[in-house]
Amino acid sequence: MNMYFRLFEECFFVPDRGGTGAIYNVFSGDIYKVTEKEAGIIKLLESNVSINEVLSKMPHIKKDYLISLINLYKENEIGTFYDKPVYINKLIIDYKAMNNIPVMSSIMITRAIISLSNQCRQKCKLCYPAQYLGDNTCICCSGLEKSNIEQYMEIKKLNKIFSAIVKLKCKNVVLKIPDIEVKTEYFFQCLDIATEYLFENITVLLGNTCICDKTLNNLLNYNINIIIQKEVKNKEIGSSLSIYNRLKKIKGHKKISLLFIVYDDEVKNKLVEEIQITNENGINCIISKYIEKENAINYYLNNPKFVNRTSIESFSYNQYFHSCLGGLIYFDQNGDVYPCPNLLDFKMGNINNFKEVWNKEGLHKFWHLTSMDNISKCKTCAIRYACKDCRANEYILGSDLFKKVTCNKI
Amino acid sequence: MMTEEKLYYTKVVSENGNEYVRLNDSHTIFTSEILKSPKRIKYLEKLNLLKESRFFEDEKIDEEIIRRKIYESALQQLTLEVTTACNFRCKYCVFGGNYKLMRSHETKNMDWTTAKKAIDLYFKLFSEAEEYNYTRKPMVTFYGGEPLINFTLIKDCILYIEQQYTNYDVHYSLTTNGTLLTDEVIDFLYLHNVNAVVSLDGPKEEHNRNRVYSNGKGTFDDVYINIIKLSKKFRRPVFTICVYDIRSDIEKISTFYDNTSAVICLNTTPVKSFGSDYYTQFTEKEKIDFNEKEKKMKYYFMNNIAGDNSKVLNFLDRYFIDRCATFFCSFVDTHSVNGKITKCTNPCIPGQKIFVSVEGRIYVCEKVSQSYSIGNVEEGLNYKKIVNLVKQYCESIVGCKVCEIRNECGVCNMIIENDNGFNVDKAVCESIYNTRKKQFKLALDICEKDPIWTKMAIALYYKSMEEEVKNLL
Numbered sequence: 001m002n003m004y005f006r007l008f009e010e011c012f013f014v015p016d017r018g019g020t021g022a023i024y025n026v027f028s029g030d031i032y033k034v035t036e037k038e039a040g041i042i043k044l045l046e047s048n049v050s051i052n053e054v055l056s057k058m059p060h061i062k063k064d065y066l067i068s069l070i071n072l073y074k075e076n077e078i079g080t081f082y083d084k085p086v087y088i089n090k091l092i093i094d095y096k097a098m099n100n101i102p103v104m105s106s107i108m109i110t111r112a113i114i115s116l117s118n119q120c121r122q123k124c125k126l127c128y129p130a131q132y133l134g135d136n137t138c139i140c141c142s143g144l145e146k147s148n149i150e151q152y153m154e155i156k157k158l159n160k161i162f163s164a165i166v167k168l169k170c171k172n173v174v175l176k177i178p179d180i181e182v183k184t185e186y187f188f189q190c191l192d193i194a195t196e197y198l199f200e201n202i203t204v205l206l207g208n209t210c211i212c213d214k215t216l217n218n219l220l221n222y223n224i225n226i227i228i229q230k231e232v233k234n235k236e237i238g239s240s241l242s243i244y245n246r247l248k249k250i251k252g253h254k255k256i257s258l259l260f261i262v263y264d265d266e267v268k269n270k271l272v273e274e275i276q277i278t279n280e281n282g283i284n285c286i287i288s289k290y291i292e293k294e295n296a297i298n299y300y301l302n303n304p305k306f307v308n309r310t311s312i313e314s315f316s317y318n319q320y321f322h323s324c325l326g327g328l329i330y331f332d333q334n335g336d337v338y339p340c341p342n343l344l345d346f347k348m349g350n351i352n353n354f355k356e357v358w359n360k361e362g363l364h365k366f367w368h369l370t371s372m373d374n375i376s377k378c379k380t381c382a383i384r385y386a387c388k389d390c391r392a393n394e395y396i397l398g399s400d401l402f403k404k405v406t407c408n409k410i
Numbered sequence: 411m412m413t414e415e416k417l418y419y420t421k422v423v424s425e426n427g428n429e430y431v432r433l434n435d436s437h438t439i440f441t442s443e444i445l446k447s448p449k450r451i452k453y454l455e456k457l458n459l460l461k462e463s464r465f466f467e468d469e470k471i472d473e474e475i476i477r478r479k480i481y482e483s484a485l486q487q488l489t490l491e492v493t494t495a496c497n498f499r500c501k502y503c504v505f506g507g508n509y510k511l512m513r514s515h516e517t518k519n520m521d522w523t524t525a526k527k528a529i530d531l532y533f534k535l536f537s538e539a540e541e542y543n544y545t546r547k548p549m550v551t552f553y554g555g556e557p558l559i560n561f562t563l564i565k566d567c568i569l570y571i572e573q574q575y576t577n578y579d580v581h582y583s584l585t586t587n588g589t590l591l592t593d594e595v596i597d598f599l600y601l602h603n604v605n606a607v608v609s610l611d612g613p614k615e616e617h618n619r620n621r622v623y624s625n626g627k628g629t630f631d632d633v634y635i636n637i638i639k640l641s642k643k644f645r646r647p648v649f650t651i652c653v654y655d656i657r658s659d660i661e662k663i664s665t666f667y668d669n670t671s672a673v674i675c676l677n678t679t680p681v682k683s684f685g686s687d688y689y690t691q692f693t694e695k696e697k698i699d700f701n702e703k704e705k706k707m708k709y710y711f712m713n714n715i716a717g718d719n720s721k722v723l724n725f726l727d728r729y730f731i732d733r734c735a736t737f738f739c740s741f742v743d744t745h746s747v748n749g750k751i752t753k754c755t756n757p758c759i760p761g762q763k764i765f766v767s768v769e770g771r772i773y774v775c776e777k778v779s780q781s782y783s784i785g786n787v788e789e790g791l792n793y794k795k796i797v798n799l800v801k802q803y804c805e806s807i808v809g810c811k812v813c814e815i816r817n818e819c820g821v822c823n824m825i826i827e828n829d830n831g832f833n834v835d836k837a838v839c840e841s842i843y844n845t846r847k848k849q850f851k852l853a854l855d856i857c858e859k860d861p862i863w864t865k866m867a868i869a870l871y872y873k874s875m876e877e878e879v880k881n882l883l
Contacts, residue, residue: 008440008443008444008450009438009439009440009441009444010450010453027450027453027457028453077447077449077450080443082428082441084426084427084428085426085858086428086441086858087424087428087430087854087857087858087861088441088861089438089439089440089740089857090740091438091742092740092742093740093741093742093744094739094740094741097739097740097741097869098741106482106484106542106543106545106546107543107544107545164541167481167541167542168542311457312457312742312744313744316742354541354544355540355544357544358544358545362544364545
């Protein structure tokens with residue numbers, strides 16, 4: 001009998017320009033890389049070409065190889081056999097169509113980052129003038145914020161921001177507080193206001209590890225996530241050392257994560273040690289590698305790339321929007337709006353004239369324009385819909401929003 | 411784990427003999443292979459593609475929640491019933507006495523004071539709602555009777571909006587029978603970017619069968635001459651709506667549309683069956699003949715049009731794809747919480763569209779009977795009345811919670827209202843269910859023929875429509 005084999009509705013074959021490709025399983029989250037030979041076969045099978053026809057169209061493929069390959073796919077539950085051509089309705093949320101239907105299109109902010117202050121007593125290596133870049137720069141201190149001119153977000157403006165983003169269905173808010181001990185009362189007032197708006201997740205990023213017990217205890221009274229940024233150094237000093245002692249003492253520390261800033265490989269042992277301590281104390285940790293700007297391109301090109309797992313939402317969303325910038329909005333202390341804390345060349349407006357942010361060339365267009373399908377080097381890469389791309393880093397290193405300089409995979 | 415018996419799906423076998431299931435709760439389609447795999451079914455649960463019964467449990471509804479929901483929907487449009495008068499007496503007209511809950515033909519005109527108040531109210535609400543959706547544009551539609559009977563008011567409304575609400579890029583539209591499109595009217599519509607959609611049921615003999623003047627005379631000649639004028643002025647084909655019934659000859663209508671460059675059929679729609687005995691006039695033989703003809707057209711469509719890129723705006727493309735378009739749209743529902751006000755079925759939220767009658771009362775839409783207003787132009791939307799209406803509706807659809815198509819049924823206020831409020835008629839449900847199943851099968855047959863073309867045909871259709879509208883703006 002002439003048999004057909006099709007990937008399941010939840011499995012997507014994405015070809016690569018080089019002839020290879022990848023299979024995304026949006027049920028399990030797995031992404032499989034496939035060879036050129038496999039990619040050729042899947043392409044035909046996915047076009048409802050029968051197994052026998054595949055053999056005649058690809059004479060260099062041996063029948064045993066083809067059967068064992070397909071059986072492997074079946075065993076792994078990514079597809080199955082059919083006795084006739086069949087229609088597979090792929091499991092995707094069509095964001096493009098949703099945006100093109102006027103009655104459906106609506107702006108949805110997924111994450112708002114708000115910088116409350118530009119004052120910090122700590123001197124980190126990454127701080128102004130910013131010489132370093134790294135991963136997770138949107139939730140770290142970017143090094144661009146610190147200034148001699150003291151500035152705090154006005155409470156009135158903050159209220160305006162919360163009120164505006166809640167109407168655009170924003171559920172996740174990140175408050176950047178470089179140094180909470182500088183004007184503690186003000187920051188707690190900000191938190192009081194934020195919690196009134198009933199966001200699903202409020203995260204505060206504390207740039208300075210110098211935090212007293214009282215402040216930490218007060219923070220833990222709120223239902224919020226706390227990220228404390230900590231540089232990993234071989235020689236620890238003062239407050240940086242004492243943070244562990246504080247965390248050990250307080251209850252409820254599971255709400256706290258430590259964000260380790262790592263500059264070079266020399267601190268590897270120290271990092272392992274610190275991770276152990278955080279684990280022992282039930283504290284989450286995030287590691288962010290920072291590289292000097294002038295060495296960054298070389299570093300990224302010569303080190304392994306990490307990709308995200310896939311899902312129905314991310315696979316669909318990333319086809320139309322940038323995986324990180326899509327749905328993201330950043331407010332500085334003036335209430336000025338940017339697509340990201342590190343893309344400050346692209347001011348989109350101000351909270352006092354929020355409508356302007358969403359005009360014809362507005363922020364929502366920016367989310368779409370920066371999608372991987374619009375980055376010439378990436379648009380034919382098979383893993384582009386799971387890539388941990390950072391447009392800000394690419395922009396800083398390549399001086400172009402649509403360049404990809406940290407990857408040589410084509 | 412949910413057992414197969416508890417899954418809410420519709421199973422259909424395509425023309426080619428393949429078996430498919432539609433998981434109606436999440437709007438997804440799978441081959442029936444999925445039912446054989448416990449692992450995949452578990453994923454369906456985990457990823458919220460199968461909804462548990464609590465997803466459909468009613469939640470608290472109050473005035474504030476309703477107000478927010480209306481604002482989130484961004485006040486889709488203002489429809490002004492500028493007149494109840496009409497110079498036609500179409501045989502299927504909802505105001506012609508065939509539909510017991512609808513008004514009869516009248517001769518009332520809306521006055522300027524009412525219209526102005528309605529406009530001011532709409533823009534006030536729109537500006538408040540803008541913060542929930544910055545990309546929406548206001549839309550003002552003129553409805554009748556035949557709206558052009560009160561052209562002076564339409565003109566005054568548009569000039570007032572242009573003068574008073576300069577910050578807005580307003581989209582105007584009206585549906586007309588086409589006979590009152592004088593040169594003056596056409597020039598005004600052109601100058602002010604009004605999208606006029608004309609009702610045209612096909613060639614002369616088809617159109618004149620139902621669309622007649624009060625003396626019974628056919629209206630085709632008078633309409634068509636104006637369509638040509640309108641098309642010349644706008645330098646594009648005129649958008650039309652084509653209504654058909656059992657006696658319509660789809661083949662003739664199709665030939666007419668595909669050979670008439672002055673018109674593009676925007677939408678084909680059958681004469682409304684709910685709330686009327688309109689269809690009792692047709693014999694069983696006529697119904698069988700119509701179905702046979704439709705089958706023949708479907709065969710022609712599948713073999714000559716589906717898969718041909720040059721025929722995307724073809725009449726049969728609209729006729730067949732329109733009715734099953736929802737199955738092609740990939741709006742997968744992965745939500746764990748049901749954001750809808752009415753958890754089952756899909757009615758509009760009363761107030762998201764503002765329909766203002768000649769007297770200045772606000773109704774859910776132009777299609778519902780005018781027995782329950784939800785406000786007026788003096789006092790605005792009456793949220794208390796809206797809450798009551800929604801609660802009444804929810805109570806009447808309690809039984810829908812265990813229905814196979816509970817999350818995507820097209821039932822709304824218009825369909826289930828009767829003399830005593832709302833009532834879900836089993837015969838109506840059965841009809842909706844069977845139609846949906848038929849449409850699902852049609853969608854699968856088209857996709858099996860050429861899935862890539864199907865997606866492209868829909869995208870191209872919307873793109874071309876968008877281009878036309880852009881040209882207009």
